[in-house]
Amino acid sequence: MNYEKYLSKTVMEIPPSGIRKFFDVADKDKEVISLGVGEPDFNTPWCASEAGIKSIQKGMTHYTSNSGLPALREQIAKYLKARFDVEYEAEKEIFITVGASEAIYLALRAILNDGDEVIVPEPSYVSYCPSVIMCGGKAVPAKCYVEDEFRLTAKNLEEAITPKTKALILPYPNNPTGAIMPRKSLEEIAKVVKKHDILVLSDEIYCEMTYGGARHTSFAEIEGMKERTVLINGFSKAFAMTGWRVGYACAPNEIFKQMLKIHQYIIMCASTNSQYAALSALKGGFEDDFAEIKAMVDEYDMRRRFLVKRLNGMGLTCFEPKGAFYVFPCVKCTGMNGEEFANKLLQESKVAVVPGNAFGESGKDFVRISYAYSLSSLKKAMDKIEEFVKKYKKN
């Protein structure tokens, strides 16, 4: 049977993730130290897990309202206000999704017409471009450079804008580079956004993971931007709850209504038990002033400093990331690009890192190293990488 004629052209044209194959090899070999995962190595706060279990015991195993538990949306509103000084109305502007990924897709689905362009900073998380394409849009990369510490600059944004531009995806703190956008940079972006009258999808899933005293500034907090921003966030990173799949979207009511409509028809509602767990995570957080997040961030910070120092010391230059839990060193000094480096490192030294080109063309000379691993495993891996680099380094 010739399936091609039955399948969606749009979907078939999306390239499969090349990374999968690489990590299928890495994951099978028990000796391999993987530095590839993009999820916390900490446990979900026990109060959250317990609330999830209790909700099952109590028989709360049915649908919630489409937009999610009212109490959870209230807590999220309170959390955003307390931690990032942004105000959203729980009932009309916030709803719960199955992870932040769903929220990204819904936002794009709700705003895009065929041929609309969406600007995606590069390098960035792998699912933005395919989501744009699946929603009938065209993804236009805006390259970010290590010289700018991988921030999106107003200039680079402006260059990517065309009359067809509908929106900008703003993924900071950034996966894979660890870049953050300080308030001043956001204000410059805001000017361009306003001038060209476009929307912004601000993916702030790593908002709690910032280092060196720099707290995250939400794009929705920049003057005049809330009305043209869809704020996307979730519990995966801040509360180490990746497997629970709880995210949320905050948007002006007109956009909210359209997004919720799609959510209602394709998802119904996020998992009820996960929502109870998330609710308890927030309540517990307020009780101890988010001490668990702070302890987690302190621990990431120690690993981050260790890696930056080691990598720069061995000649893999990397700028000091101020957010997320990745470092993004340049591997040019070995005469290899990121993909060659990652393959050879896996074969010879049994350490798995993610080639930078997975996150867009401009990441090709880099690799992503996650520090969601214990210091002692990072030390082992760094010793191996150092030996490997010594062997191949060109002067």
Added chain:
Amino acid sequence: MDNFDNKILKVLKDDSRFTAEQVADIVGLSAKDVQKRIKDMEDAGIIAKYTALCNTEKLSEDIVTALIEVKVTPQMSSGFDAIARDVYQFEEVKAVYLMSGAYDLCITVEGKNLREVSRFVSEKLSTMRDIISTATHFILKKYKTEGVILDDEDIEQQRQVIL
């Protein structure tokens, strides 16, 4: 002790083979400063020893470990201290703790085999003055010790690489 000392200890307690330079990078101090802090903690006895944690199940020689609950008569001036000191002098004794609850001292004893440990208890320990009674529990298997899981059957959760 401040927050930096706590961080230094946290790193070393997990892996004491980090060099002072590496610890300095991790906690964000100069190497010199870290060296001094480590030395101060060694001198003050805060860092008591650097050691290797062995999985006794995998050693070629057998080691038998017993936990012994001991009831004693506390003494007038020194309370439990004098008897505890008498007990920890023995080389076979690896740990001595004063406990709340049903008994007074908890002692860990190591020996080559059951007989050796039994002889220690019957000949040396229970005959000591002020010791009222002992209850010896032999450890059959160590699944986790000092925060390290020793269980080979432990199924490590596969963490998926999702970018």
